[in-house]
C-alpha cells in the first residue's frame with residue numbers, strides 16, 4: 085500500500101505489536117487505543133461474525149454505543165470500506181471487521197485497516213500454529229494411551245472422554261456402523277439402558293455424515309432443526325450444538341462417526357472440526373486394531389472352551405473320584421505336581437485337566453516327552469538355541485520353557501531324563517530363567533511344571549538314578565492313577581464313551597454292548613489301560629456294523645499283554661479254553677483279512693466252506709455271508 089508520511093507511526097505501532105502478541109485480543113487491546121489517537125477517531129471497534137451475532141473482540145472509546153452491525157456486514161459483503169454518517173467499516177478477513185466512528189479520512193482508515201489485517205493474519209497464523217502443535221501433542225498423548233487398551237468398551241470410553249476434553253464439549257459418542265442391520269450403534273450412550281444407543285443408519289446428523297463422508301456442524305441457529313429430537317427423548321438430554329465427523333479407516337472405508345455435543349462456550353469452530361477429524365483418524369485405526377484383537381481373542385476363548393469341553397476325565401470309581409477331587413483343589417495353584425501311573429492310564433488327560441481348570445487356561449499347554457528326545461537335544465528342546473549354536477542350528481528357536489511362558493509345561497516320562505538333563509532342569513526351576521544354547525541372555529520364564537512317569541521315582545532316587553532335589557521339587561503334590569483293571573465299572577463307562585465318540589465322528593448310530601460283551605470287557609485285564617480300550621472302541625466303530633456289539637466282536641481286543649495276560653483270558657476246562665481260542669483266532673484272522681473270507685480261510689489252511697462250517701460249530705455269527713459270496 086502507498087503510505088503517506090503521517091501513517092508511519094501507525095504502521096510502526098502495528099509492526100511492533102504484531103511481534104509481541106500471541107493472541108489477537110492482546111494485539112487489538114494494545115493497538116486500538118493508540119491508533120484511535122493517531123488516526124484520530126472517536127471510537128474504534130473490531131468485531132467477529134458469529135452468526136447471528138457480532139462478537140466484539142476489542143474496542144476503544146466505545147462507551148455504550150452499539151456496533152454498526154449493518155455497516156459492518158455491508159463492508160464484509162463488498163470486501164471494501166463502507167461508510168455512513170458517523171461510521172466507517174472495513175473487513176479484516178476471516179469474519180473479522182473494524183469500524184471507526186468520527187473519522188472522515190477514508191484513505192487513512194483503509195490503509196490502517198489493511199495494516200491491521202496483515203498484523204491480524206500474522207498473529208492468527210502464529211496462534212493457529214501453536215494451537216495446532218498443542219493439539220497434536222494432546223492427540224499424541226491420547227492415542228498413546230489408547231494403544232495400551234485392548235478392550236473395545238474401554239477404548240470407546242477413552243475416546244469419548246478425550247474428544248469431550250479436547251473440544252470442550254459436554255459429551256461425546258462414537259457411532260459404529262452395523263451395515264448388515266442398517267443401524268448405527270452409539271457408545272458410550274450416557275443415560276441409555278445398556279449404555280448402547282441403536283438408531284437407523286439414515287437418521288439425524290450422524291446418518292448424513294456416514295453417508296456423505298463429510299463432517300457436519302450444527303448449532304447456534306445453523307441447522308438446529310436437523311437435530312434428531314427422538315434421540316434426545318431417548319437419552320433425556322437436550323442437544324444445542326453438534327460436531328460430527330466420519331470415522332474413516334486408512335483404506336477409506338467408513339466405520340461410523342465421531343460426535344461431540346454441546347460446546348461448553350459458544351459453538352464448534354472450524355478449528356474444532358479440524359481437531360476432531362484428526363482425532364477420528366487415529367480413533368479409526370485404534371478401533372480397527374481393537375476389533376481385530378477382540379475377534380482373535382473371542383476365537384481364542386472359543387478354542388480354549390472347546391478344548392476344555394472336549395477334555396473329559398471319564399470315571400466314577402472311587403479312585404478316579406479321588407483324583408478328580410484333588411485336581412479341583414490344586415488346579416488353581418501354582419504347585420508342581422507329579423502324576424504317577426502306568427502307560428495309558430490318562431496321565432496327560434489329568435495334566436490337561438489341571439491346566440484348563442487353572443487361571444492359566446488361556447495360555448499355552450506344552451507337553452514334552454522326555455523319553456523321546458535324545459540327550460544331546462534335550463537342552464536345546466527345553467531351553468531353545470541361538471542361530472549357529474551347533475551345526476544344525478540354522479535359525480534361532482525358542483525352547484519349550486519359553487513357549488509355555490505364562491502357561492503349563494508338562495514333562496512326560498520324566499524318569500527317562502538323564503542325570504545331566506536333570507541337573508540343567510533343576511537349575512532352571514530354581515532360577516526361573518533360561519539361557520538358550522549358544523546364547524548369553526537370561527530369559528525369565530513363568531511356567532507351571534507338571535511332570536509324569538510310569539516309573540517308581542522313589543526307588544530311582546534310592547538307586548541314585550534320579551536326583552533327590554529334583555524329585556522333591558517336582559513332587560510337591562503327587563497324583564496316582566490306578567490301572568484300568570482296578571477301576572471296576574469305569575471300563576464300561578469309558579467303553580460307551582469312546583464308542584459313542586468314534587461312531588459320532590463317523591456319522592453312524594452307536595451300537596450297544598450286549599450283556600455278554602459287557603461281562604467280557606469287565607473280565608479283561610487291560611494291560612494297555614485306557615489307551616487299549618480306546619483303540620478297541622475305535623476298531624469296533626469301524627469294523628462292526630450291527631446295532632449290538634456281541635462278545636464275538638470283542639476278539640478285536642488287542643492281545644498286547646504278556647503271555648500270562650493272554651492266558652488269563654482263557655478260563656474253564658481245556659475244551660472251553662480251546663473253543664475260546666479257536667473263536668478268537670478265527671475272528672482275528674478274518675479281521676486281519678479285512679473281512680475277506682476266502683483270504684482268511686486260506687490263511688487258516690481251510691477251504692472257505694469249511695471255515696463257515698467251523699464257525700457255525702463254534703457258535704460264531706456268519707451273517708449268512710457264505711450264501712452271498714463275499715469276494
Ligand SMILES: Nc1ncnc2c1ncn2[C@@H]1O[C@H](COP(=O)(O)OP(=O)(O)OP(=O)(O)O)[C@@H](O)[C@H]1O
Nearest residue numbers: 396397398426427428429430431432433614615618
Ligand atoms: N479317564 C479318562 N477319560 C477319558 N479319556 C481318557 C481317560 N484316561 C485316558 N483317556 C484317553 O486314553 C488315551 C491315553 O491317555 P493318556 O495319553 O493321558 O495316558 P498316559 O498315562 O499319559 O499315557 P503314556 O504314559 O503312555 O503317555 C488318551 O486318548 C486319553 O484321551
